[in-house]
Amino acid sequence: MNETSSPPAPTALDAAPLRVLVTKIGLDGHDRGSRLVAAFLRDAGHEVIYTPPWQQVADVVTLAVQEDVDVIGVSSLATDHLIVPDLMDALRAAGLGHVAVVVGGIVPEQELPPLLEAGVRAVFGPGSSRDEIVGAVATWGVEARTAKLADGGFAR
Amino acid sequence: MTAPAAPSVAAATTAFERLRAGDPAALARALTVLETDGAEADALRRRLHALVGSAVVVGVTGPPGVGKSTLVDAYVEALRRRRRTVAVLAVDPSSPLTGGAVLGDRTRMGQHTSDTGVFVRSIASRGHVGGLALSVPAMLDAVDVAGFDDIVVEAVGAGQSEVEISRFADVTVVVGAPGLGDDVQAIKAGILEVADVLVVNKGDLPLADQTAEHLRSMLRLRSTDRVPDVLTVSATERRGIDELVDAVAAAGRDRGEPGAGPRRRATELLRQRALAEVERRLAGDGLAGAALADLGAAVHRGEISLADATEAVLTRCAAIRPSQPADDGGDEPSGRDQR
Ligand SMILES: Nc1nc2c(ncn2[C@@H]2O[C@H](COP(=O)(O)OP(=O)(O)OP(=O)(O)O)[C@@H](O)[C@H]2O)c(=O)[nH]1
Ligand SMILES: [Mg+2]
Secondary structure, eight states: OOOSSOOOOOOGGGOSOOEEEEEOBSSOOOOHHHHHHHHHHHHTTOEEEEOOSOBOHHHHHHHHHHHTOSEEEEEESSSGGGGHHHHHHHHHHTTOTTSEEEEEEOOOGGGHHHHHHTTOOEEEOTTOOHHHHHHHHHHHHHHHHHHHHTTOGGGO | OOOOOOOOTTTOOSHHHHHHTTOHHHHHHHHHHHHHTSHHHHHHHHHHHTTOOOOEEEEEEESTTSSHHHHHHHHHHHHHHTTOOEEEEEEEOOOTTTSOEEEOGGGGGGGGTTOTTEEEEEEEOTTOTTSSOTTHHHHHHHHHHTTOSEEEEEEEOOSHHHHHHHHHOSEEEEEEOTTSSOHHHHHHTTHHHHOSEEEEOOTTSTTHHHHHHHHHHHHHHSOOSOOOEEEEOBTTTTBSHHHHHHHHHHHHHTTOSTTHHHHHHHHHHHHHHHHHHHHHHHSTTSHHHHHHHHHHHHHHTTSSOHHHHHHHHHHHHHHSOTTSOTTOOSOSOOOOOOO
């Protein structure tokens, strides 16, 4: 796993389940991996919004807005990860810069830097363990949620 | 009610104004705040109560797999043809063991994702026994204030959730399918009693008409004056959907004066809150929990009647102030803001 910085430790404020969107963009339709990840994020106590493969970037953004997710997991087994920087831009444009995006699947070494530069928090390759993924989602997710609920905007 | 007109999204400066202007991101965040239920939720609920009123809430419930989500997808499509804006709250159960959930209802509604007149939110029941989430009535207020014409709540029927949904929905649609779950089960669960409209989905399959006829004959046996419509539809083939929209509209008109819906929602919110609070205070080994165990033993020994012991337990519960943690017998303030 590759990290760009280390997030703060989880706090008690965040006892509620995290909301995680597990999705696949691009043309590849192999969804066994994303189904598996969805199942073990559920078993780790998170609320997973699962989509079928072949999502458009714009639709992923709409889902992320409506579901107010903390984490987006994108599964990429072929070339789907090449679209992820577009997704990152679209998320920021929609005011969702706080959402933690992680990529799982097969990403060639030389294609990692553009993803991390675009703001992807972590990339999980084929050797990643379940605990690694669950732990990272929890850490980044809590950070994202803390950021989004920080202003308490509806009380004002 | 003479509430000031909602501002436009562009002119809105606060989160609440953006919500009133129908900004989906503001609505989505409001739903999170209500679901998370901290101090901000309390402030938000009060502001919402002052403005609710016009949305029609339709509850869609029934056993797993009968085609509720597919039907909601078709129903939303029909409402959009009538130029109505629609929000869907799709509730799925949380795992009682881990608290996690995979929320898959909206995968059947993918065609509406790019339509700005449709808003879909997946909700996990978060351990609420009835199968619905505790915060759903408050979430309905937020969607209402955001300006949607219609709100559809989908929840899996597990006996109790049909009853719960019918307490706050303006119209309750109970969905069944041919050959799924025998009819005796349906009667036992009390499903027929709460339905304003009964739908036999999968009308493209054999035996659908037979199932509908069976339901009608059971309904005729009941001694109530309000007999719900029984409609046979096919969600996948889009048959009978307009008839369903009309039946729901007719049932809604029967449902009393304006403002009744939001009042029912607030009452249901209060009821669920009160029940959960009693449950919370009885749980664990705090004052009320100890009283429960002691009084249980006294009932067992025949020293006190069950009725008197019940009163004593409720009195104990009432004596606990909300700012006091349930497992804390002391008098010092806890410092936690739990208004
Ligand atoms: N033949 C037929 N199949 C249908 C119809 N409507 C739904 N289905 C199928 O029934 C299955 C379940 O559909 P859903 O819409 O997910 O059912 P649901 O009641 O929402 O399921 P849960 O939310 O899991 O309780 C899917 O395979 C649908 O394609 C219909 O009108 N006819
Ligand atoms: Mg469903």
